[in-house]
Amino acid sequence: MAKKLPKAPRKRIIAKLDEVFSQYIRLRDSYQKGDERRVKCPLCWAEMNRKQAQNMHFISRWILKYRFSENNCHAGCYRCNVVLNWNYIIYTRYMQKKYWVNYVDSLINDKSTYSISTPQLEKELEYYKEKRDALLEKYF
Numbered sequence: 001m002a003k004k005l006p007k008a009p010r011k012r013i014i015a016k017l018d019e020v021f022s023q024y025i026r027l028r029d030s031y032q033k034g035d036e037r038r039v040k041c042p043l044c045w046a047e048m049n050r051k052q053a054q055n056m057h058f059i060s061r062w063i064l065k066y067r068f069s070e071n072n073c074h075a076g077c078y079r080c081n082v083v084l085n086w087n088y089i090i091y092t093r094y095m096q097k098k099y100w101v102n103y104v105d106s107l108i109n110d111k112s113t114y115s116i117s118t119p120q121l122e123k124e125l126e127y128y129k130e131k132r133d134a135l136l137e138k139y140f
Contacts, residue, residue: 010118017125021068022055024132027139029053029075037139041077043090048077056081058095059107065114066107068124071099
């Protein structure tokens with residue numbers, strides 16, 4: 001049986017950045033209700049605990065250029081994000097209302113190439129850890 005090779009450091013950094021960025025987005029989009037932080041899905045208005053919410057990406061997270069873009073991400077429910085495959089029509093309308101049609105069109109039509117270095121990913125990780133921790137300190 002072949003041994004599994006360890007993940008490359010870059011993949012580990014991206015995975016950790018995914019986790020921290022998602023926590024930040026869910027905190028950013030949450031509000032206090034009773035003794036917990038809640039999130040209301042911007043697409044179907046379902047309400048849930050922030051830890052049950054998901055970090056939804058308007059432009060797929062596989063497009064690295066927008067994977068960690070705050071304007072591209074919003075806390076929402078599992079149903080809209082996974083079951084309804086981003087609930088794309090409603091998500092598009094939400095984005096157009098929030099950020100204007102021209103901005104959303106520019107995201108959709110952007111075909112430019114993009115690369116990010118591993119050191120830059122590490123800086124992004126530290127940046128979002130600080131932003132997440134600031135919100136944790138503010139709310140808890």
